[in-house]
Amino acid sequence: MKIIVMDLDGVICDSSHRAHLVPPEDQRHCNEAWHPFVAECVNDAPINAGLTMLNALLCTFPVFIITSRQENFSQQTGQWLEGRICGRQAPEIIYRSNDDHRPPAEFKRHAVRDLRAQGYEILFAIDDDPQIVEMYHHEKIATFQPVTRCSSVVLTP
Numbered sequence: 001m002k003i004i005v006m007d008l009d010g011v012i013c014d015s016s017h018r019a020h021l022v023p024p025e026d027q028r029h030c031n032e033a034w035h036p037f038v039a040e041c042v043n044d045a046p047i048n049a050g051l052t053m054l055n056a057l058l059c060t061f062p063v064f065i066i067t068s069r070q071e072n073f074s075q076q077t078g079q080w081l082e083g084r085i086c087g088r089q090a091p092e093i094i095y096r097s098n099d100d101h102r103p104p105a106e107f108k109r110h111a112v113r114d115l116r117a118q119g120y121e122i123l124f125a126i127d128d129d130p131q132i133v134e135m136y137h138h139e140k141i142a143t144f145q146p147v148t149r150c151s152s153v154v155l156t157p
């Protein structure tokens with residue numbers, strides 16, 4: 001089955017208001033250190049162009065959202081998307097597990113490899129994080145990168 005892979009933060013969700021909650025550099029490897037930052041996602045403004053693109057794509061192919069948000073924020077994420085999705089089918093969402101401390105690019109690399117192992121053909125991906133765009137390039141996945149950025153990416157050296 002042909003699918004499209006998409007990101008949330010920095011693509012559909014404007015996280016700029018929670019920039020002050022990005023953990024200090026020496027704690028960013030720790031999953032739990034990100035919880036205050038992710039918990040505030042309920043108050044994100046939508047990035048209208050990204051949301052419009054998601055809704056347009058949902059009319060063509062299944063969309064899998066792969067997000068570095070932990071799965072214990074799935075309810076908040078689902079509520080945020082509810083009412084903003086108007087395609088015929090809702091996107092599938094793949095979350096980071098609560099005990100996954102890998103860097104986002106490593107987590108997403110394994111997620112796309114898992115999808116391919118299940119027989120999915122990834123037509124292209126959309127992500128704002130340069131490290132993830134580079135990883136997708138190595139995985140031979142065509143990728144579109146918006147000019148918008150998640151505040152966690154802006155603050156990462």
Ligand SMILES: [Mg+2]
Nearest residue numbers: 007009010150
């Ligand atoms: Mg992102």
